[in-house]
Amino acid sequence: MDDQSWYFHGASWTGIAACAVKLLTASEHDARTYEITGSEHLNFGQWAAKLSAAIGKKVSYQNVPEEALRQGLLSMGIPVPISPNLLSPFLV
Numbered sequence: 181m182d183d184q185s186w187y188f189h190g191a192s193w194t195g196i197a198a199c200a201v202k203l204l205t206a207s208e209h210d211a212r213t214y215e216i217t218g219s220e221h222l223n224f225g226q227w228a229a230k231l232s233a234a235i236g237k238k239v240s241y242q243n244v245p246e247e248a249l250r251q252g253l254l255s256m257g258i259p260v261p262i263s264p265n266l267l268s269p270f271l272v
Contacts, residue, residue: 199216203209222230224241232239244252246267253263 196216199214203212203214224243228239228241249267250263253266254260258266
């Protein structure tokens with residue numbers, strides 16, 4: 181997976197907070213599930229560029245192949261049965 185192949189929507193903290201207040205204080209939202217996303221469709225490289233601009237320091241995205249990520253988790257002592265759960269959000 182390269183940085184162009186996986187996109188996500190970023191949401192601002194203030195936007196998330198505003199949604200949370202509305203959802204937690206109105207009874208019509210009880211027992212409902214919402215996915216809060218932003219309006220921009222960004223890949224990891226674009227996200228890193230925006231973060232770089234915001235903090236004034238170079239931030240870059242580096243793709244890590246699945247097997248290298250798996251081995252890295254195992255080398256940190258993550259148990260084999262747990263590692264797939266940590267990998268799954270990043271594998272498309």
